[in-house]
Amino acid sequence: MSEPKEIFVRLDRCMGCHSCELACAVAHSESRSLYGAIAEQPRPKARVYVESVTPRTPVPILCRQCEDAPCMHACIAGAIRRTEEGVVITQSDKCIGCWTCVMVCPYGVIGRQTEEHKAYRCDRCPDLAAPACVDACPTRALVYRSVKDFSRDTRQAASAGMLGAQRG
């Protein structure tokens, strides 16, 4: 089996355009199209959040699929489990909307679907080749790679930079 992939955030590349949020909401809509999604009720929700610390420092925040996921262990209904692919998911049919997961998530990335009284969160877009947020990012601030590949890329980029500097 290939190495499991993660969504990495490259903060220095994020422009705060919110394309990831839009793509996420559309990917989690009934119609899966922007025009359809706008008209849907309840309104499709994004599971990635572009926040900012200052106007010049946008920060995309999304579920880290914690290894020892607090939400999964805290859930009083057994509604949160980890799939074989390692993705932590909330099973809507089991969720009772008690919001214990919201209370314990240290990243603040579990939302409340108030119309249906269910918690929602990133599911890594299981039906797509890559998560919609990653595909939509115009600057590749979000990348979907294995830890091994991502660190190799980072290493190579750093050494290329150093070599370039040495050559002057």
Place this chain on the structure above:
Amino acid sequence: MASCEKRYVIVGASAAGMAAAEAIRAIDKRGSITVFSDEPDPPYFRPLIPFLISGKKSAADMTLVGQGPYCGAGIDVRLNSRVEKIDSWAQTLDIPGGERVAYDKLLIATGSRSYIPPEIEGTDTEGVFALRTLADARAAARRVESTQHAVMLGGGMLNLKASFALLERGLQVTLVVQSPQVLSQLMEPEDATLIRNALNNAGLKIETGAGARRILSNGNGVSGVLLDDGRIIGCEMVCIGKGVRPNVAFAGLEEIRIDGGVVVDRFAACSAGNVYAAGDAAVTFDPITGGRIVTGLWTNAVEMGKCAGYNMAGRHAEYGGTFGILNATQVADVPFVSMGIVHTTGRNYETHVSSSRNAYRKVVFSPEGTRLVGVLLVGDISRAGLYRFVIKERMPIAKLKSNIIDHTLHYGHFMCP
């Protein structure tokens, strides 16, 4: 069986016991894990039992093994097996039928039982319930069939959830609360306005500042409740929700230190060797106050059970304690989260309150204003987990203070401080 394989025995098959069993299995693939339960039902998610009364879930829907993080691989759960005696010296325990079981590592996860105030007369009448087990919920659901009016004694989370289940079944429900307001353990009276309004709108009748003196009965069981002030409320069913007490009343604990619950260290170990305790039966500590507490919460029990399980299987794990208050739920259409220190009247905390038509927020800092010690969010509970993190880790809050007060804190503040 090879003698090198450890024998793990767990007393109690609810949150702490089953979380410990999974934690042990994650580390030790070969040892035997036996869990004794005094209940007839296989392990289940106890907080879901009000749904059995409302009819929204069946008992099968609440089964624990196979759901969430619970795989149950190689975990032998023995039902209807109430442990009668523990001999921590010989490392054995006795179960009914004369069987004696030997252990290498033992976990006491016996949980808690409902507290029934002795000053109320007639609590053993038919139709009086203290919802704790699936069996209790089944009996209550049956009683609903012949009930028009139910009286709930106590205004905490359990009784509120049960009240909603009964309202959904079409009953008239009256909540009798000793305190001036509902949920007094989780917030102060003035904090509960939005929740109180939601309860009133949902059709729940609430009598505050009132206590029950006696439960009245006739040939069909409960017929009413006599209040302290002499009033009588006619009803066919009574639910007592006055908190819980640890289950530590079984023989053989002389060797094990008990003080309001089983006393454990930060590794969930008891005073006797190879014995651990977790969940409602154990005494733990509050990282904010440093005080010792007995919690009655599923989430805490799981966390503590995991810690105990890791230590039992040989992986060093330290339990960071838990807040005395750590609750989230939704009452009618109003969600709330209460955690840490939120009772501030007459105390010297730096408190910030913000109130609007559909949201209420109370943020509590230490008297010096340098540490966050408690947060109550009503209506808007988004990103509540960040505050739990800040409180629990005793984070320096200097630059984040205004974000905390305004409820604009997000994870980006931790990434780019």
